[in-house]
Amino acid sequence: xxxxxxxxxxxxxxxxxxxxxxxxxxxxxxxxxxxxxxxxxxxxxxxxxxxxxxxxxxxxxxxxxxxxxxxxxxxxxxxxxxxxxxxxxxxxxxxxxxxxxxxxxxxxxxxxxxxxxxxxxxxxxxxxxxxxxxxxxxxxxxxxxxxxxxxxxxxxxxxxxxxxxxxxxxxxxxxxxxxxxxxxxxxxxxxxxxxxxxxxxxxxxxxxxxxxxxxxxxxxxxxxxxxxxxxxxxxxxxxxxxxxxxxxxxxxxxxxxxxxxxxxxxxxxxxxxxxxxxxxxxxxxxxxxxxxxxxxxxxxxxxxxxxxxxxxxxxxxxxxxxxxxxxxxxxxxxxxxxxxxxxxxxxxxxxxxxxxxxxxxxxxxxxxxxxxxxxxxxxxxxxxxxxxxxxxxxxxxxxxxxxxxxxxxxxxxxxxxxxxxxxxxxxxxxxxxxxxxxxxxxxxxxxxxxxxxxxxxxxxxxxxxxxxxxxxxxxxxxxxxxxxxxxxxxxxxxxxxxxxxxxxxxxxxxxxxxxxxxxxxxxxxxxxxxxxxxxxxxxxxxxxxxxxxxxxxxxxxxxxxxxxxxxxxxxxxxxxxxxxxxxxxxxxxxxxxxxxxxxxxxxxxxxxxxxxxxxxxxxxxxxxxxxxxxxxxxxxxxxxxxxxxxxxxxxxxx
Numbered sequence: 001x002x003x004x005x006x007x008x009x010x011x012x013x014x015x016x017x018x019x020x021x022x023x024x025x026x027x028x029x030x031x032x033x034x035x036x037x038x039x040x041x042x043x044x045x046x047x048x049x050x051x052x053x054x055x056x057x058x059x060x061x062x063x064x065x066x067x068x069x070x071x072x073x074x075x076x077x078x079x080x081x082x083x084x085x086x087x088x089x090x091x092x093x094x095x096x097x098x099x100x101x102x103x104x105x106x107x108x109x110x111x112x113x114x115x116x117x118x119x120x121x122x123x124x125x126x127x128x129x130x131x132x133x134x135x136x137x138x139x140x141x142x143x144x145x146x147x148x149x150x151x152x153x154x155x156x157x158x159x160x161x162x163x164x165x166x167x168x169x170x171x172x173x174x175x176x177x178x179x180x181x182x183x184x185x186x187x188x189x190x191x192x193x194x195x196x197x198x199x200x201x202x203x204x205x206x207x208x209x210x211x212x213x214x215x216x217x218x219x220x221x222x223x224x225x226x227x228x229x230x231x232x233x234x235x236x237x238x239x240x241x242x243x244x245x246x247x248x249x250x251x252x253x254x255x256x257x258x259x260x261x262x263x264x265x266x267x268x269x270x271x272x273x274x275x276x277x278x279x280x281x282x283x284x285x286x287x288x289x290x291x292x293x294x295x296x297x298x299x300x301x302x303x304x305x306x307x308x309x310x311x312x313x314x315x316x317x318x319x320x321x322x323x324x325x326x327x328x329x330x331x332x333x334x335x336x337x338x339x340x341x342x343x344x345x346x347x348x349x350x351x352x353x354x355x356x357x358x359x360x361x362x363x364x365x366x367x368x369x370x371x372x373x374x375x376x377x378x379x380x381x382x383x384x385x386x387x388x389x390x391x392x393x394x395x396x397x398x399x400x401x402x403x404x405x406x407x408x409x410x411x412x413x414x415x416x417x418x419x420x421x422x423x424x425x426x427x428x429x430x431x432x433x434x435x436x437x438x439x440x441x442x443x444x445x446x447x448x449x450x451x452x453x454x455x456x457x458x459x460x461x462x463x464x465x466x467x468x469x470x471x472x473x474x475x476x477x478x479x480x481x482x483x484x485x486x487x488x489x490x491x492x493x494x495x496x497x498x499x500x501x502x503x504x505x506x507x508x509x510x511x512x513x514x515x516x517x518x519x520x521x522x523x524x525x526x527x528x529x530x531x532x533x534x535x536x537x538x539x540x541x542x543x544x545x546x547x548x549x550x551x552x553x554x555x556x557x558x559x560x561x562x563x564x565x566x567x568x569x570x571x572x573x574x575x576x577x578x579x580x581x582x583x584x585x586x587x588x589x590x591x592x593x594x595x596x597x598x599x600x601x602x603x604x605x606x607x608x609x610x611x612x613x614x615x616x617x618x619x620x621x622x623x624x625x626x627x628x629x630x631x632x633x634x635x636x637x638x639x640x641x642x643x644x645x646x647x648x649x650x651x652x653x654x
Contacts, residue, residue, distance in 0.1 A: 031416020050080035071178030097134030116339030252334035262410025289341030539563030
């Protein structure tokens with residue numbers, strides 16, 4: 001069906017308004033999206049692909065311990081070929097979901113009528129969960145366009161007998177499932193449709209479509225063969241649950257959207273309308289639409305029922321804990337059922353949609369509210385207007401909340417704040433002609449730590465290293481820029497602040513937290529320097545220490561310089577002994593990772609020993625290094641480079 005062939009100018013005008021609204025809420029304010037570790041690792045792989053570094057044959061791992069197929073990586077690489085910026089992928093997600101709304105309108109208009117199409121597209125556009133799932137870089141946020149493509153192609157095959165669309169039907173389900181396994185529910189639905197309507201299938205086209213779909217899986221299959229499997233988890237537990245029905249309610253209505261506001265949920269709820277009464281009516285209208293579909297039982301209606309049933313029932317038997325985004329493939333069915341229900345109520349005498357959809361002169365009450373005194377129509381469309389306004393209001397307050405308030409436990413830091421901090425750090429780096437940037441946060445490994453994963457993407461193209469600011473401070477030779485995320489929570493903050501020649505602070509939503517850039521060109525000195533430095537077998541030089549007693553805890557710092565480097569994971573141990581040789585306390589901590597060492601790096605490592613004696617004048621500390629996890633000791637060497645001890649013995653000074 002061409003867009004204009006069976007549509008009036010009013011329909012096209014309202015569709016245009018809906019599309020514009022969808023663009024605004026899905027693609028507007030890209031800085032007010034969250035960008036966490038999973039998104040960062042996914043985008044990093046896509047960026048590597050867009051820079052022609054390699055062709056990925058697997059995606060990131062999921063929460064169940066499985067390696068995902070690389071389809072989401074391939075899809076997110078497409079916008080990065082054009083514009084290598086985080087916003088390219090963010091806006092791309094929104095654009096695909098805007099196109100999904102157009103597809104949902106087309107599908108509903110062709111097979112269920114213009115009123116159903118209008119309501120389906122409008123409710124999908126304003127639903128808060130649908131908007132949220134279209135605004136961030138997330139593999140599951142890519143699947144709705146392909147789910148709707150799957151439905152359109154399937155209906156064209158089974159209703160209109162357009163046999164060649166079976167190829168698109170198969171390819172869409174293959175892409176959707178490989179983008180995110182939430183779409184796996186489409187597989188049994190596809191098989192069931194094939195079994196029921198096998199007489200409408202051209203089996204030559206079936207073979208072509210099946211082969212094309214299999215080709216998309218070949219790279220991941222090759223990865224699975226090479227690696228001996230795709231799971232690193234401990235197996236799957238199965239249990240019966242009706243949670244999927246609760247999640248269907250949430251997705252259909254926008255209920256529970258306040259969970260995104262985390263610790264600010266009370267303020268959010270106070271500023272948004274209570275639409276629970278409207279949700280009940282909305283679900284009732286969907287029930288009316290379901291009754292109409294069951295009553296009519298056309299091929300298109302059976303397709304809808306099979307799609308709906310498998311989208312929910314597939315997750316009744318839980319292999320992994322079912323979460324909200326697993327039910328995303330149900331879009332746009334709840335809104336379509338509402339549209340069918342409203343259309344049946346306002347035009348109860350209408351014949352089967354399938355037999356009348358080509359009647360371009362028929363206009364089934366799309367704007368009947370303005371042409372009739374029918375109170376029933378007025379009430380229904382007024383109610384839908386209230387729902388639309390209420391959900392748009394909710395979305396607006398959600399955007400205000402995540403921009404203004406701390407949402408601990410919910411929505412992450414808006415990426416616009418993080419990008420602003422990165423831009424300031426880059427400006428300082430250029431101004432001071434610094435070679436590299438040190439990212440100081442609560443971790444040091446992008447592969448496993450959340451903050452480093454995020455800033456590894458945000459600083460792409462900028463020389464940078466990561467330091468765990470809670471345990472370590474690193475001081476390279478020459479001027480260095482430090483980008484510290486929430487520095488007030490780190491032990492290294494005091495040293496960075498005291499030595500900084502310049503600094504810029506970007507406040508976070510919590511006024512007590514910030515992202516701060518420091519400029520340093522000097523190094524700290526230990527409170528107590530050794531008469532001579534101690535050399536370890538890995539060529540680490542230990543220069544001295546600093547200590548302080550605070551509320552019964554001994555804060556202990558070791559000052560040292562890196563050695564030969566390599567891939568070893570070195571740990572420091574610190575054993576506190578009394579004068580009579582009794583070990584009182586122990587503190588072990590990972591050292592600055594040897595794989596990140598650069599020649600000349602000066603390091604301060606921080607340790608805390610609780611319940612330390614108040615009088616330290618007769619205490620001794622034994623400090624040394626070992627390799628983790630083998631626990632192999634790194635000996636201390638004498639002047640002739642001979643091993644003399646596994647530790648340096650330090651007599652504490654009061």
